[in-house]
Amino acid sequence: MEPRIRLVDVTKRFPAPDGAGLGPLAVSQFTLDVVAGEFVTVIGPSGCGKTTLLHLLAGLHEPTAGQVSVCGTSPGEAVRSGACSLIFQAPVLFEWLSAEENVLLPLRLRDPLWWAWPWRRERYRPSARAALRTVDLEGYEAFRPQLLSGGMQQRVAIARALTLDPQVLLMDEPFGALDEINRDRLNLELLRVWQERALTVVFITHSIDEAVFLSDRVVVMGRAAEGVPSIRHVVQVGLPRPRTLEMKESPEFFERVREGREALRSAL
Ligand SMILES: Nc1ncnc2c1ncn2[C@@H]1O[C@H](COP(=O)(O)OP(=O)(O)OP(=O)(O)O)[C@@H](O)[C@H]1O
Ligand SMILES: [Mg+2]
Structure with a gap:
């Protein structure tokens, strides 16, 4: 079965602001398959290309190299047809x-x-x-x-x-501005909706704790550099579902958070 989202060796380099020479390399050799019904979260230091990656998946940017497909079609078509939906950091x-x-x-x-x-x-x-x-x-x-x-x-x-x-939901730090209690509530609500609607989610956050709580896999990105793939590490979460807030107290949860934090540190 074809994955819901497929990124093959995707690189994005923006044009230089003054129009001359090469601009910033935002995403480098990014390869990832996300299967139907999976919840994948992307974390990484500020400026490492997370939003750019999501915008590539929503068809708002064209990759400089590599291929992106969403729901078996181009990202732009997936959004136009309603199969894929994007939620920005601030509610628009x-x-x-x-x-x-x-x-x-x-x-x-x-x-x-x-x-x-x-x-x-x-x-x-x-x-x-x-x-x-x-x-x-x-x-x-x-x-x-x-x-x-x-x-x-x-x-x-x-x-x-x-x-x-939609089949696919792309979320760029949607709960970043909320206090912890409200974030926990919305996390649980999101997981309920994800399960009810059998959604495939790509979620971005700065919180390792939130990433582990929500996800099947946590993709740790590092700053893009020539010849170095953006993905530095993938945490396989493996905690049972449905997730509960009590799970955040478990040794398994702490272990995954530690793994994510270590990967993030070495990605800096
Ligand atoms: N439209 C654009 N034109 C030129 N450069 C851009 C553009 N959008 C992003 N960049 C550059 O691409 C790099 C990655 O930016 P991006 O917004 O994807 O980072 P991010 O990981 O989402 O950061 P944050 O965690 O702070 O939101 C940065 O160097 C940024 O300056
Ligand atoms: Mg961003």
């Missing part, structure tokens, strides 16, 4: 739209009769409600983003990413 919501309208936006943009939206909206409402229920925001449909907390806004962004029922 439209402040003049309610939570429900934000969640419905991907459908509205794809509706051939978009100009008749005020009349068409009704038929889509149940799916928005269902997506908001999934992230525990029932009753907040009419709220504008500025009336919601940071964590709630990020949950609206997750609900929106689920609107088109």
